[in-house]
Amino acid sequence: MKTNNVDPSAGAWIETIDKSRLPEHVAIIMDGNGRWAQSQGLPRIIGHQAGIKSVKKITRAANDIGIKALTLYAFSTENWSRPETEITGLMTLLCKFLKIEVESLNKQNVQLRVMGRIHQLPELVQKELALSIEKTAMNSGLILNIALNYSGRADIIDAVSRLAVDIHAGKIQANEINEAVFQGYLSTSDLPEVDLLIRTSGEMRISNFLLWEIAYTEIWLTPVYWPAFNREHFYQALIDYQKRKRRFGGTVAL
Numbered sequence: 001m002k003t004n005n006v007d008p009s010a011g012a013w014i015e016t017i018d019k020s021r022l023p024e025h026v027a028i029i030m031d032g033n034g035r036w037a038q039s040q041g042l043p044r045i046i047g048h049q050a051g052i053k054s055v056k057k058i059t060r061a062a063n064d065i066g067i068k069a070l071t072l073y074a075f076s077t078e079n080w081s082r083p084e085t086e087i088t089g090l091m092t093l094l095c096k097f098l099k100i101e102v103e104s105l106n107k108q109n110v111q112l113r114v115m116g117r118i119h120q121l122p123e124l125v126q127k128e129l130a131l132s133i134e135k136t137a138m139n140s141g142l143i144l145n146i147a148l149n150y151s152g153r154a155d156i157i158d159a160v161s162r163l164a165v166d167i168h169a170g171k172i173q174a175n176e177i178n179e180a181v182f183q184g185y186l187s188t189s190d191l192p193e194v195d196l197l198i199r200t201s202g203e204m205r206i207s208n209f210l211l212w213e214i215a216y217t218e219i220w221l222t223p224v225y226w227p228a229f230n231r232e233h234f235y236q237a238l239i240d241y242q243k244r245k246r247r248f249g250g251t252v253a254l
């Protein structure tokens with residue numbers, strides 16, 4: 001069995017985190033690539049390139065500390081409205097990332113997954129994704145779940161559609177539907193609850209991400225642009241999470 005290989009540069013931060021009270025599933029809206037680049041007079045695509053470096057850093061940081069699942073919002077169903085050159089640039093970067101990083105993910109025992117309307121992505125991207133998912137499928141460390149051509153609303157609609165098919169096929173009756181049953185039809189059905197949502201770049205919105213899943217998620221916002229977001233910022237978010245009192249609508253902190 002592979003073990004997670006802790007980065008020696010993890011530093012003192014990792015020691016200050018209570019490993020018994022970690023969020024099981026952290027989701028991140030990786031925002032600010034464009035502004036990070038523009039603030040330095042660089043083209044937006046350089047920001048996305050730098051954003052990939054942060055993806056690598058934060059995947060390692062999450063795996064090192066023992067987070068079970070990390071969901072990254074990489075491309076939304078609304079992002080198709082961006083200039084074609086930026087979309088092509090993003091897809092090319094994604095393919096490069098998969099090709100170059102799959103071995104490193106494997107060494108780190110990270111299991112890659114994707115969610116979203118993958119069948120609408122360019123064929124080459126679909127092919128690279130399938131290959132990388134297959135190569136890392138047996139890994140038992142962090143689940144790195146990349147949201148691609150994803151939106152919370154689209155995922156709910158797709159879940160409703162799958163549920164309707166099952167009702168039509170007689171596999172489930174309408175009066176048997178409850179929250180747990182419905183959740184089973186979402187893309188995140190086999191992942192732990194999203195305990196912590198991080199958004200970078202100072203924006204304070206959800207942007208159609210994980211709408212069902214974040215009902216009781218703790219939110220941590222930072223003005224730091226995604227390309228500048230590093231291990232220390234990530235661990236700060238975990239430390240802050242551990243100070244929160246989660247009551248889930250009740251009066252007692254759990």
Ligand code: FPP
Nearest residue numbers: 030031032033034035051052055074094097
């Ligand atoms: C938001 O910044 C970022 C995106 C829409 C793309 C995120 C993609 C990556 C980090 C690279 C690919 C990811 C993986 C998982 C390999 P923005 O462009 O909206 O920035 P802005 O708000 O400053 O314009």
